[in-house]
Amino acid sequence: MQLEIRERKIGQIVILDLTGKITIGDGSNKLRDEVNRLLEIGEREIILNFEGTSYLDSSGIGELISRHTTTKNQGGHLKLLKLPKKIRDLLTVTKLLGVFETFENEQDAVLSFGVLGVVPQQNG
Amino acid sequence: MMQAEKVVEITIASSLELIDIITLTADHFAKLSGFDEEELYRINLAVRESVANAIEHGNKYNAEKNVEARFGLTELRLSVSIRDHGAGFDPETLPDPLDPENLLNPAGRGILYMRSFMDQVDLVRHPEGGMQITMVKNRPAPSSPPPAPETSSGGEGK
Numbered sequence: 001m002q003l004e005i006r007e008r009k010i011g012q013i014v015i016l017d018l019t020g021k022i023t024i025g026d027g028s029n030k031l032r033d034e035v036n037r038l039l040e041i042g043e044r045e046i047i048l049n050f051e052g053t054s055y056l057d058s059s060g061i062g063e064l065i066s067r068h069t070t071t072k073n074q075g076g077h078l079k080l081l082k083l084p085k086k087i088r089d090l091l092t093v094t095k096l097l098g099v100f101e102t103f104e105n106e107q108d109a110v111l112s113f114g115v116l117g118v119v120p121q122q123n124g
Numbered sequence: 125m126m127q128a129e130k131v132v133e134i135t136i137a138s139s140l141e142l143i144d145i146i147t148l149t150a151d152h153f154a155k156l157s158g159f160d161e162e163e164l165y166r167i168n169l170a171v172r173e174s175v176a177n178a179i180e181h182g183n184k185y186n187a188e189k190n191v192e193a194r195f196g197l198t199e200l201r202l203s204v205s206i207r208d209h210g211a212g213f214d215p216e217t218l219p220d221p222l223d224p225e226n227l228l229n230p231a232g233r234g235i236l237y238m239r240s241f242m243d244q245v246d247l248v249r250h251p252e253g254g255m256q257i258t259m260v261k262n263r264p265a266p267s268s269p270p271p272a273p274e275t276s277s278g279g280e281g282k
Contacts, residue, residue: 024180058176066230
């Protein structure tokens, strides 16, 4: 399945829900273009949600590193949410897990940005 | 009696759109070999990386140069060979992607994944030109049959 990207916003934080494959060619290019577009319009706090991502290859890993570096160089943050085990394993093998901030829970990821985001309302 | 090797050979043009033809075959052989879902992903990835390297770095997207894949399945192992028709390279000269200096390089991890996920990986210059990567994965041991129910008398209460 080709990569599909859905954009959501919570306060100043943009969440990209990634569904499908991030592989050499179309998938990697689409991710690069989308993050670059966000940076161009001034977004700096970005979460990539991998819950629906079925496959990542070394090209996809390379794209993550490039977007992480580009975002950081522009004063922003790129964080990873809900990494499937097989993708987490790829980052572990290449000693990259420590390079990224990763979260299992969306609220934790949003809160990690501090005052820049809007704290989700607690019920009850 | 030892069974003959089951072989499939596929040739594709140097196009990223055609990689899936080879990785789908890899999936089929991995299933035939008895690997679980996790190993299926790893074998698929190792094959994808080798074909992508052949297209990108070997044949440099030259549509007139092919990538040749050979799958071989025996009772004991699955082997996959991928050959390109590029200039070739010395694998010893490749930068180590785990070196802290290279950690943030966007490229250079494909061979590391192949070596991590397959049991044996050999990169050689093909005698007729280009590089050939041969990867071997030992098949899992067949699961033991359930123990036969006890038929002898005896046991508790005696």
